Amino acid sequence: MxxxxxxxxxxxxxxxxxxxxxxxxxxxxxxxxxxxxxxxxxxxxxxxxxxxxxxxxxxxxxxxxxxxxxxxxxxxxxxxxxxxxxxxxxxxxxxxxxxxxxxxxxxxxxxxxxxxxxxxxxxxxxxxxxxxxxxxxxxxxxxxxxxxxxxxxxxxxxxxxxxxxxxxxxxxxxxxxxxLNYTDDAFTLLKDKSRFDILELLRVHEAILFQQLDKSNFRRMFLRDYVGKHRVKELGQYEQEGKRKTTLYKYLGSEYDF
CATH class of the missing domain: 3.90.79.10 (Nucleoside Triphosphate Pyrophosphohydrolase)
Structure with missing residues (x-):
């Protein structure tokens, strides 16, 4: 020393x-x-x-x-x-x-x-x-x-x-x-990840990828990979201002912390 x-x-x-x-x-x-x-x-x-x-x-x-x-x-x-x-x-x-x-x-x-x-x-x-x-x-x-x-x-x-x-x-x-394929980065760009709908998350993906995505396929992926794996929680149906009722979700967290 x-x-x-x-x-x-x-x-x-x-x-x-x-x-x-x-x-x-x-x-x-x-x-x-x-x-x-x-x-x-x-x-x-x-x-x-x-x-x-x-x-x-x-x-x-x-x-x-x-x-x-x-x-x-x-x-x-x-x-x-x-x-x-x-x-x-x-x-x-x-x-x-x-x-x-x-x-x-x-x-x-x-x-x-x-x-x-x-x-x-x-x-x-x-x-x-x-x-x-x-x-x-x-x-x-x-x-x-x-x-x-x-x-x-x-x-x-x-x-x-x-x-x-x-x-x-x-x-x-x-x-x-x-x-996008293996993390939850898109949720970070949501206006409010504690209260969002599937369409808003779809729009984030489309903006990053510069292309339109099939809504039905995206919904199936969302329900399977996020709702099904408890990474988001369904909050129920709500009527948003100027829009018809839609199902809202809350982001709970990612299994990928890197």
Missing amino acids: DDEKEFLAHYDASKYERPSVTADIVIFTIDEDNELNVLLIKRGGHPYKDHWAIPGGFLEAGKESIDEAAARELYEETGVKVSDSIDLRQLVTVGSPNRDPRTHVVSVVYTALVPKGLLHIKAGDDAKEAKLFKIRKGYDENGDLSLYFVGDKCSITLKNLAFDHDELIITALKRLRGR
């Missing part, structure tokens, strides 16, 4: 170059049109000034963990705290030496699935704007399938995003779509 104390007392951290570290977050939600949205911020300074990007910021080294940095950034941009049972999950770590023109930046990228009712969007100190954009499928100049983003006043293509954020959004979306 004395040897280690002596070593640490004289250790020179400057012997090794240290990259900057950021926590970046791909934030997904479902809007009133039942479309999948992503939160983007317009950068207020260089590099990529006036370009849109996913929210994020630098780690306050020695003061917080990378998970704490991500939670802080999420709160600063959306007003949502991780303690609100929001699913903030590490997605990928990227560290190509040329991905940021300022210096070597390693980014730990997260995804957050947030019901829109909880969002209180505001631009952080280094951003001009923060907005939700609908995610749409399209085709690039080569005719290959691509994505673009539609806001209330502008549209953005993948190549218009700052840094490598086009790749990060695609990675996050692929992960979200893939997880």
Whole structure:
């Protein structure tokens, strides 16, 4: 122990170059049109000034963990705290030496699935704007399938995003779509997972998959895999405002905690 104390007392951290570290977050939600949205911020300074990007910021080294940095950034941009049972999950770590023109930046990228009712969007100190954009499928100049983003006043293509954020959004979306088959991620995007109907859950799946699903097949799957396995509870039939009576359900929890 004395040897280690002596070593640490004289250790020179400057012997090794240290990259900057950021926590970046791909934030997904479902809007009133039942479309999948992503939160983007317009950068207020260089590099990529006036370009849109996913929210994020630098780690306050020695003061917080990378998970704490991500939670802080999420709160600063959306007003949502991780303690609100929001699913903030590490997605990928990227560290190509040329991905940021300022210096070597390693980014730990997260995804957050947030019901829109909880969002209180505001631009952080280094951003001009923060907005939700609908995610749409399209085709690039080569005719290959691509994505673009539609806001209330502008549209953005993948190549218009700052840094490598086009790749990060695609990675996050692929992960979200893939997880639908073996997790309960879709419930996190419900407006109220303690009181919902099958159609609302169907619309979430369709928004993530960018395709219409057969209602009868989805209902059979829901009753078999969720009601039958006690992952949701039937609350009974209720008459909702402006609608006919429908059966409502409450989400109880997932058997998949990863």
